[in-house]
Amino acid sequence: MPLLEVIQSRQITAFVRFEETNATLVDQYAAFIHATADDVVNKALNYVFGKDRDFQDYLKSSDARHITPTLRVRRTGLPAEPRSNSATKPLAGVESIESARTGKP
Secondary structure (H helix, E strand, O other), X not given: OOOOOOOOOOOOEEEXXXXXXXXXXXXXXXXXXXXXXXXXXXXXXXXXXXXXXXXXXXHOOHHHXXXXXXXXXXXXXXXXXXXXXXXXXXXXXXXXXXXXXXXXX
């Protein structure tokens, strides 16, 4: 019996890298439960986050509210904004977490 149950929800696009063996296992688990690799990763993370009591305590601390985001999020479906020719211009379709949250580059 599968350990993960997949329910559709609102999603964003983010770029992450996996060890090759984990990527293979994600694909194999997705085939096993008849879901997508995205679903497997989301549900596995939800499972770990929910089971880790130390992490749950950390989330209640002020430290959790003052992190430096490292996940690369790509916003889609938004009207195009004019871009300047600055040296800090993000790669096509890739924005920092801060710009994704505020809507400002």
